[in-house]
Amino acid sequence: MHIPDGFIDIPTSAGFAAVSATGVAIALKGAKSSLDEKTAPLAGLTATFIFAVQMLNFPVAAGTSGHLLGGALAAVLVGPYAASLALTVVLLMQGLLFADGGLTALGLNIFNMSIIGVWVGYFIFIAAKRVLPKKKSSIAIAALIGGFISVPAAALGFVLEYAIGGTATFSVSTVASAMVGTHILIGIGEGLITFFAVSAVMASRADLVYGYKDVANSLEIRSAS
Numbered sequence: 001m002h003i004p005d006g007f008i009d010i011p012t013s014a015g016f017a018a019v020s021a022t023g024v025a026i027a028l029k030g031a032k033s034s035l036d037e038k039t040a041p042l043a044g045l046t047a048t049f050i051f052a053v054q055m056l057n058f059p060v061a062a063g064t065s066g067h068l069l070g071g072a073l074a075a076v077l078v079g080p081y082a083a084s085l086a087l088t089v090v091l092l093m094q095g096l097l098f099a100d101g102g103l104t105a106l107g108l109n110i111f112n113m114s115i116i117g118v119w120v121g122y123f124i125f126i127a128a129k130r131v132l133p134k135k136k137s138s139i140a141i142a143a144l145i146g147g148f149i150s151v152p153a154a155a156l157g158f159v160l161e162y163a164i165g166g167t168a169t170f171s172v173s174t175v176a177s178a179m180v181g182t183h184i185l186i187g188i189g190e191g192l193i194t195f196f197a198v199s200a201v202m203a204s205r206a207d208l209v210y211g212y213k214d215v216a217n218s219l220e221i222r223s224a225s
Contacts, residue, residue, distance in 0.1 A: 005102030012165025017107025072121025
């Protein structure tokens with residue numbers, strides 16, 4: 001899904017860069033209250049894992065590539081604010097060190113993956129968690145659903161950007177069909193990886209999982225009463 005240089009025109013890229021910068025600033029402020037000495041190392045490990053996973057690219061039509069995002073996974077483990085920052089750092093490192101995504105398109109990629117991917121995945125996770133039974137196993141299932149939906153949602157972000165300022169000759173409908181169709185399949189893999197990763201952390205250190213804290217408090221209140 002990394003957008004290369006020149007695929008979206010400069011005015012559109014600059015506009016989304018401004019939006020992304022605002023989003024990252026908000027995430028930086030929010031992360032201060034969601035991270036502590038226990039969860040900060042988990043955020044670092046999550047970013048490292050996502051960095052490795054995002055290097056596995058799948059070809060997509062219309063000159064772009066698709067890959068696992070990790071936004072929902074990070075949001076469930078360390079919270080959406082810290083997750084947005086983690087994804088942003090990953091994208092910066094990939095763009096600067098590996099030329100994976102254009103530097104002029106960095107704001108576009110951050111918007112799609114660090115903002116849309118993280119926050120859509122997290123909101124879907126919250127919605128699914130409310131419907132599912134209030135128990136530990138539901139956290140991983142809700143994370144799976146959030147991870148699955150976050151990927152085509154991020155792909156739709158790219159379609160929006162292409163519709164506004166795309167420089168290629170492909171029609172918007174062609175790009176939308178290629179991106180969304182492929183990323184639905186990638187979303188299945190993302191959902192499964194998110195499920196197993198969250199399950200593993202829940203099995204060993206459930207107290208560190210951001211998305212489990214309210215469920216844990218609810219279970220403690222029930223047991224106490």
